[in-house]
Amino acid sequence: MADDAASPPLTVAIWRGDARKGSLVSYRVPNRPGQTILDVLTWVQRTAEPGLAYRFACRVGMCGSCALTINGLPRWACRTRAEAVARDNRIEIRPLRHFPVIRDLVADVEAFFERWQRAFGRFGPSGPEATDFARIAPDDPDRRAADAAIECIGCGICFAACDTVGANPDYLGPAALNRAWAAHNDSRDDRRAHLRAAVQNGGAHTCHSQGSCRRVCPVGRDLTRSIAGLKRKSLTAALKGKL
Ligand code: SF4
Ligand code: FES
Structure with missing residues (x-):
């Protein structure tokens, strides 16, 4: 994906840590039209934080593996558009509630x-x-x-x-x-x-x-x-x- 975003960047706060401790870490992410939350996470992992752990498989709403808490609500990352959930250009991404955390956004199912x-x-x-x-x-x-x-x-x-x-x-x-x-x-x-x-x-x-x-x-x-x-x-x- 070319880095051609015209809008101000998104501020994306992502939960980093493990079962014992962790905190939100913020990243500045290009605000591209049509990108999904999974696209956002992929951009962060490829360009800013190679160690970021998250889970996905199909990318098209079939496998159920990408679910996360996104701006306070549980949603699937691969079918949730960033522009639809951002508030004042900010997005917060945490692991799903009620699941133990293995690392970062990866829950123990x-x-x-x-x-x-x-x-x-x-x-x-x-x-x-x-x-x-x-x-x-x-x-x-x-x-x-x-x-x-x-x-x-x-x-x-x-x-x-x-x-x-x-x-x-x-x-x-x-x-x-x-x-x-x-x-x-x-x-x-x-x-x-x-x-x-x-x-x-x-x-x-x-x-x-x-x-x-x-x-x-x-x-x-x-x-x-x-x-x-x-x-x-x-x-x-x-x-x-x-x-
Ligand atoms: S929300 Fe619950 S019922 Fe619906 S697809 Fe996911 S696990 Fe199945
Ligand atoms: S990656 Fe398979 S449902 Fe989202």
């Missing part, structure tokens, strides 16, 4: 994905291995519910936005519960394991339905709806003694 396991966010077959593909009509209600939840890219933005996650370390969080809801609606699934996980300490019933997760999800998943589905189904199953 192990505990986040471990929650997907605890929520049973995976397929659990209801019978012996099938010999043929299951044929499920596109307008089947269960398939529609599963499809609506499944396109999560695992970015952690909803987890970072959720105040209940911050207040309760046992809470599984919106992404894990959304994945469990997607698996639960698979007609080939046993379905009960997700409901048993939903009623455990920190499960779906811990959610306060504040909706922060749904408002920030970059790919538009309705996490509040998924969690409400788990609450409803698990409560019904418990009352019928079918958990």
